[in-house]
Structures are given as structure tokens and as C-alpha cells.
Amino acid sequence: MKLITIIGARPQFIKAAPFSEEFRKNNQEILVHTGQHYDANMSDVFFEELGIPKPDYNLGVGSGSHGKQTAKMLEGIEEIILKEKPDGLLVYGDTNSTLAGALAASKLHIPVYHVEAGLRSYNKLMPEEQNRILTDHISDMLLCPTQTAVKNLSEEGITTGVVNTGDIMYDTVIRNINISEQKYVNGKWFDELVKENGSIRKLNEKEYYLATIHRAENTDNPDKLVNIFKAFSKLEKPVLLPLHPRTKKLIEDLEIDFSNIIIIKPIGYLLMLYLTSNAYMVVTDSGGLQKEAYYLKTPCTTLRDQTEWVETLINDWNVLSPTDEDSITSTVTRKLTCFNHPQPDLFGDGHTAKYICEAIKKGGI
Structure with missing residues (x-):
């Protein structure tokens, strides 16, 4: 064929x-x-x-x-x-x-x-x-x-x-998670971030939020973008943000506090997989990253009113959040009860x- x-x-x-x-x-x-x-x-x-x-x-x-x-x-x-x-x-x-x-x-x-x-x-x-x-x-x-x-x-x-x-994304995660873990063990993941981005704030596994923002419903609304970044600035853990080129262009003229946000260049799949697996929580508007977080048993907050991946919402492994500052802060800092429940085999x-x-x-x- x-x-x-x-x-x-x-x-x-x-x-x-x-x-x-x-x-x-x-x-x-x-x-x-x-x-x-x-x-x-x-x-x-x-x-x-x-x-x-x-x-x-x-x-x-x-x-x-x-x-x-x-x-x-x-x-x-x-x-x-x-x-x-x-x-x-x-x-x-x-x-x-x-x-x-x-x-x-x-x-x-x-x-x-x-x-x-x-x-x-x-x-x-x-x-x-x-x-x-x-x-x-x-x-x-x-x-x-x-x-x-x-x-x-x-x-x-x-x-x-x-x-x-x-x-099919589950296939890819299963095939590559061990490769990712072996490649970035013993702090090599942080060395890679420094190599690509210059000196950045020191990060430890499970002590950072991993965030991505690229959906038009968020990026095309300056008020939403500012609210998202304001919420990020208030979190108790640093926010690691591989920045989509389109989002980078859109925030250039906005007044944003980046003091708690570590912006890095877009990264490859293996490093992203490792960072997702070892984040305290993923905060995203990406459909694919919601699933990858779920497969890797990393809690997720999705900055959207709906998700096409409704299965990830079971037992609060993934929780939807409106994009106002207070809602984001409250949802991201929620008590994590998801670890008390096994994940059903739905994918x-x-x-x-x-x-x-x-x-x-x-x-x-």
C-alpha cells in the first residue's frame, strides 16, 4: 500500500x-x-x-x-x-x-x-x-x-x-520515557537548560511548575495573557516556561512581572518528557501536554474552559481553570488528591x- x-x-x-x-x-x-x-x-x-x-x-x-x-x-x-x-x-x-x-x-x-x-x-x-x-x-x-x-x-x-x-501518543511516551530518564539523570537536564539558555535560576526535580501557553484563545487576548503571568508570579514554586515563538512575540509589549518565571527556548521531545515527568505540576493550554502529564502521573492544570481530553479530568489528575488571576492561583495550589486514585486504562x-x-x-x- x-x-x-x-x-x-x-x-x-x-x-x-x-x-x-x-x-x-x-x-x-x-x-x-x-x-x-x-x-x-x-x-x-x-x-x-x-x-x-x-x-x-x-x-x-x-x-x-x-x-x-x-x-x-x-x-x-x-x-x-x-x-x-x-x-x-x-x-x-x-x-x-x-x-x-x-x-x-x-x-x-x-x-x-x-x-x-x-x-x-x-x-x-x-x-x-x-x-x-x-x-x-x-x-x-x-x-x-x-x-x-x-x-x-x-x-x-x-x-x-x-x-x-x-x-498513539501513549506509544511514544512508553517508547521514550526510559531513554529520557537515562539521558538526563543526575542533573544533566539542568545543565542542558543552562547550555541552551545561559545562566538561569537553579531548579530541582518536583520543585517547579512546567508551563506552556500557545492557544489562540489565550495568546490573542492581552488581558488573559497578563492575568496568566500575574498568577505565575504569585506561585510558591518557580514556573519553567518553554516559550512558543508566537507567544514570545505577543508578550513583548505587555507589562509583565517575570520574577518567578524562567523563560527558556522551545525544547526537544526527550527533555520535555523528562521535565514533564519530574515537574511538581504541569500548567498548560496544550492538548498533547495534558495527556503526557497524565501518562507520566504528573498533576495538571489546564488553562481552558473545556478540554477535548475529558478522560484526564477523572480523579482530578487534570483540572480546568478559568484564566483570571485568582482562579489560576487557586487551582494550581489545590490539594493534590489524585495520587490517592489509580488511573483507569482508557487510552x-x-x-x-x-x-x-x-x-x-x-x-x-
């Missing part, structure tokens, strides 16, 4: 690693990088660390408005489909790259496989939610990470081609890549 796979953003690189390895054992994969994430620290390093094959095509789209970015991707992907004549096209998640790939294939009557199908936050103001819904409704096979996702699709009338494969068994390949093969394409 010949399959085109579309990737373009950090979470998709993480998901692509185990699938590409499994699929290429018996099939041909054409890897297309849209260039949605183009910063070396958010792209190249993931290919190196996770052993992802070099992309066959890189569209180099870069940043831009949703319409401009998606249009450039759509044009480029269409040309590749016409040239390569694949048996199908696979997309991951909920980015503009996801939607562009699915649209291009669907209009050319090429079967679309959507990994991470069926997620819903029920907030259509989020561009990610729009991308999810549109992609699901034009996909031929919907490869769901959880039973909740299967149920969401059923409620929208989508029942054909739906398979619960488990979450599969770590062999999702295998199950996806089996589902595609069984689909009879």
Missing part, C-alpha cells in the same frame, strides 16, 4: 514516529511536512530524537492567517497527490495541516484516514475544534484514541469506518500504531 502522511506541527511529529516505523515494515509511506512549525527547536529536533524519516516533501508554508496558511497547504498537497497517486492519505489531530490534507484528498476521491478522530471540546471558537469536526466528516476511516471519541462520532451520525485504536495499551495499521489494512483499500 502507498500512503501519504501529512505532518506539520510538534504534536504530529510525536504521533508520526511510532506509526511510520510500523507502517513502513510492509508498505510505502510518502511523508509530507507542511512547514506549519518551522522553528528548528519545534521541528528538526523532533525528527532527530524520535527517528522520524526525513520528509519526502516540505511545503515550507510557515506562519500566516488561517485562510492563507490552509490555502497554501491545500495547493501544495493537491499537487503531491496528483504526482504520487497514493492509495490513501493519513492526517493527525486538529491543525490546519490536518484539515488541508483531508480536504485535498477528499476532493480527489482519495481515502482519508484520521488519527485522533472524534475529539470534541464543543467550543467552535477554537480553530482546532473546527478542524476536527470538518476533518471527521470527510474522513473514510476514523481512528479514535478513546471510547469517548467513538461516542462523540456516533452522536453526530458517524458510525461507519470508526475504530477505537487507543492513543489503549501502547500498541496503537500496530492497531492503526491493522485497521487500515482491514479497510480493504
Whole structure:
């Protein structure tokens, strides 16, 4: 089978690693990088660390408005489909790259496989939610990470081609956590931070918050951004913040107290995995990091009103927080009761890549 796979953003690189390895054992994969994430620290390093094959095509789209970015991707992907004549096209998640790939294939009557199908936050103001819904409704096979996702699709009338494969990000975490721990043991993780960022405040394991802020619903609202950083400045532990290039640009003109915030450059997957595993708590608006924190048994606070990963909320392993200063402070400093409860097995068994390949093969394409 010949399959085109579309990737373009950090979470998709993480998901692509185990699938590409499994699929290429018996099939041909054409890897297309849209260039949605183009910063070396958010792209190249993931290919190196996770052993992802070099992309066959890189569209180099870069940043831009949703319409401009998606249009450039759509044009480029269409040309590749016409040239390569694949048996199908696979997309991951909920980015503009996801939607562009699915649209291009669907209009050319090429079967679309959507990994991470069926997620819903029920907030259509989020561009990610729009991308999810549109992609699901034009996909031929919907490869769901959880039973909740299967149920969401059923409620929208989508029942054909739906398979619960488990979450492919869980595969990647299981494959790499021991590698990460071995690489950064005995303080080497802090040495790496200093090497990349210059002298920074000394940090100890389990004595820092790990934060990421990049969702448009937070970053495009200056009042929200200021409130988030005000709350961070009041916490009793330092906040380690790998800063997304887009967020960095947006905070340049804001009056923010950074006294308790350690800003560092975006980091690779293995170091991020280690920092997540060894943080006191993760504070984020990222869907992927919510899950990684859950898998690594690190408490999480999500700075959003909804989450598409509702399973992580069970037993307060993850707690949603409004983005006003008092709510953030209260939620982040809550008493941690999650450790009193075992985590239910809701995201599969770590062999999702295998199950996806089996589902595609069984689909009879």
C-alpha cells in the first residue's frame, strides 16, 4: 500500500514516529511536512530524537492567517497527490495541516484516514475544534484514541469506518520515557537548560511548575495573557516556561512581572518528557501536554474552559481553570488528591500504531 502522511506541527511529529516505523515494515509511506512549525527547536529536533524519516516533501508554508496558511497547504498537497497517486492519505489531530490534507484528498476521491478522530471540546471558537469536526466528516476511516471519541462520532451520525485504536501518543511516551530518564539523570537536564539558555535560576526535580501557553484563545487576548503571568508570579514554586515563538512575540509589549518565571527556548521531545515527568505540576493550554502529564502521573492544570481530553479530568489528575488571576492561583495550589486514585486504562495499551495499521489494512483499500 502507498500512503501519504501529512505532518506539520510538534504534536504530529510525536504521533508520526511510532506509526511510520510500523507502517513502513510492509508498505510505502510518502511523508509530507507542511512547514506549519518551522522553528528548528519545534521541528528538526523532533525528527532527530524520535527517528522520524526525513520528509519526502516540505511545503515550507510557515506562519500566516488561517485562510492563507490552509490555502497554501491545500495547493501544495493537491499537487503531491496528483504526482504520487497514493492509495490513501493519513492526517493527525486538529491543525490546519490536518484539515488541508483531508480536504485535498477528499476532493480527489482519495481515502482519508484520521488519527485522533472524534475529539470534541464543543467550543467552535477554537480553530482546532473546527478542524476536527470538518476533518471527521470527510474522513473514510476514523481512528479514535478513546471510547469517548467513538461516542462523540456516533452522536453526530458517524458510525461507519470508526475504530477505537487507543492513543498513539501513549506509544511514544512508553517508547521514550526510559531513554529520557537515562539521558538526563543526575542533573544533566539542568545543565542542558543552562547550555541552551545561559545562566538561569537553579531548579530541582518536583520543585517547579512546567508551563506552556500557545492557544489562540489565550495568546490573542492581552488581558488573559497578563492575568496568566500575574498568577505565575504569585506561585510558591518557580514556573519553567518553554516559550512558543508566537507567544514570545505577543508578550513583548505587555507589562509583565517575570520574577518567578524562567523563560527558556522551545525544547526537544526527550527533555520535555523528562521535565514533564519530574515537574511538581504541569500548567498548560496544550492538548498533547495534558495527556503526557497524565501518562507520566504528573498533576495538571489546564488553562481552558473545556478540554477535548475529558478522560484526564477523572480523579482530578487534570483540572480546568478559568484564566483570571485568582482562579489560576487557586487551582494550581489545590490539594493534590489524585495520587490517592489509580488511573483507569482508557487510552489503549501502547500498541496503537500496530492497531492503526491493522485497521487500515482491514479497510480493504
